[in-house]
Amino acid sequence: MTRSGGTLGGMPGRKTAETAGNRPATISDVARLAGVSVGTVSKALNGRGSLRAETRHRVLSAAEQLGFQPNKAAVALNSGRTYTVGMITTDTIGRFSIPLMMGAEDALGAGEMSVFLCDARDDPIREQYYLRTLLSRRVDGIIVTGRRTQARPPIGTGLPIPVVYAFISSTDKGDCSVVPDEAGGAAKAIDHLLAVGRRRIAHITGPEHHHSATVRAAAAADRLAEAGLGLAGPPLFGEWSENWGRQAAKIVLSGDNEIDAIFCGSDQIARGVADAVRASGRRIPEDVALVGFDNWDVMALGSQPPLTSVDMDLEKLGRTAAELLLAAIGGRPSPGRHTNPCRLVIRGSTAS
Amino acid sequence: MTRSGGTLGGMPGRKTAETAGNRPATISDVARLAGVSVGTVSKALNGRGSLRAETRHRVLSAAEQLGFQPNKAAVALNSGRTYTVGMITTDTIGRFSIPLMMGAEDALGAGEMSVFLCDARDDPIREQYYLRTLLSRRVDGIIVTGRRTQARPPIGTGLPIPVVYAFISSTDKGDCSVVPDEAGGAAKAIDHLLAVGRRRIAHITGPEHHHSATVRAAAAADRLAEAGLGLAGPPLFGEWSENWGRQAAKIVLSGDNEIDAIFCGSDQIARGVADAVRASGRRIPEDVALVGFDNWDVMALGSQPPLTSVDMDLEKLGRTAAELLLAAIGGRPSPGRHTNPCRLVIRGSTAS
């Protein structure tokens, strides 16, 4: 009695004619079993040519019985398409890369694309090594991501395949980049604070040499200026840490003019600020409202009260990057800088 | 004047004969330029056969000039090896997967292997889809990771390629799994608390149905029993959240018997506990010493004082998994469960 196990759509792990150690079935195996030529098998499997229904069915069930899966390397060889893309994270895979990667991977997976993961760890040598590897693997395209939104030199010029930068952007204006609208996000934060009646707003953020810190600070100041106001004191630049948040909050709170809100450059900073505000005997949000940035769940939700925060929607951004890459691979490139709006997530730290 | 740009080891982005949109050079192009046959080019590039130094050099410089990179699909086709592995994260890519992935990717990259990233999102359908895809791509092996250390059914049986489970393990004892020694880590935490003179130790941790929670709790109790002591009250099972840490700490602190240390099932819980302990007027570590688990930097370092914590050394674990996979691919499998020791990282929350 012949086993009929191994449906095409079924569990590949199911024991079929192909057992451990056996080499995977090839199209020739299927052809032999079905009693037809390999060309016919290919046609049956791909719905090309004209075949009798009976023949097609015989091939299909032979393929099923052997658990046949076409060798993608062979397909790639004569189609010129590998249906793979490379994802290079220029710096270490971290909190920002993950949602980006997930979004991108999801969008690509739907297009039957597989993703090569490359972690360049901030090392230009590794980066170029990976680039060479990816080119050698004939990926159909590359997504470059990184922790900083600052523009960076293109990963290569005159490459034979499209490249999309996500989160980071390329200094070459002709390259396709997808970046969050950090300035818009900061503006939304300020708008919200104004809407809940705050007027004396301080800003505590990361290092001044960090692109995100300066962009967000400038946008916040601009927005207040448009409302006929100004930041309560110059922005406090420091580090992206809770510790800095605590320190800076102490400085702000000991100042002459009572502030009624603090816009923070990150959720980590906001947490530190929250600690210091509470320690000073002030209540959040009654006395001081607090807005963070990143909407990092463990920080925003672990804080007491939970933090209102600006969400850069990184997963969407990754998805968009993937879609632009797919379009470019399909011959419809979208050069230039594409910005993705931020969302403001309102929670207890500003709820009135 | 002929451009000589494009060293083999140089920047692939450099403008060479191959410019944007041009198809990558093939071995035939190199052969034509060097005035030899393709077979000779292959020999020159791979150091096979016997060639005159002059010929070899001519080929090499032709390859260099064209920026030739062998098409890996073609190589895969006749070597049977793709030099790729698949990495399936059964649940969403998160805090635990990342260091694992990074360690594995690093170890594999050194072996010239590329990694396919597959995020199964806790969906068995997606998981099987990815498995099929990977098999179709003829990866040389697969690493399966996940957020939970609990054993899971094998991803497939009778697969033609080796599989290594990292962090999670397979219920099939014959499968190769690499897991952290959570019990050992918990024991180290208890040993340390005992060493700094604590005797009344409580335990607050995650949900009782979570494997890690029960294993760590049991190991802590066992270790105390060995020392002729016991936990100060039964372990408090709840959630892996700061909020639960705060709640549980209040319960513990309001008990009859004064405790002098709390061992927490995670750093997040420990942070919540720290808040509650401080709020109760007790000092850390003088009155209550605190040990967390995971050594998650933002939590452990953001806490005040910084948390002593058990580090599962996930990057090492990922690296080990990759090495075992490489060995298995090379025909030297290491079936069974391999445990990796945890490290205790001592910080202010227990410093005497």
Next chain:
DNA sequence: GTGAGGACGGAAACCGTTTTCCTAATTTTC
């Protein structure tokens, strides 16, 4: 001067698919 042997490099098979012909058989048309 002849035969043996080594050095060099070309021709061709092969890996697993897809696709383009092309032939043979069947059906349609008048």
Next chain:
DNA sequence: GAAAATTAGGAAAACGGTTTCCGTCCTCAC
């Protein structure tokens, strides 16, 4: 009932490498 049109499926080329097998030329020994 013969010519034309259609259908079914096979043979072979192509994709881009690697490897095996030979043939040619040169050198050396006798």
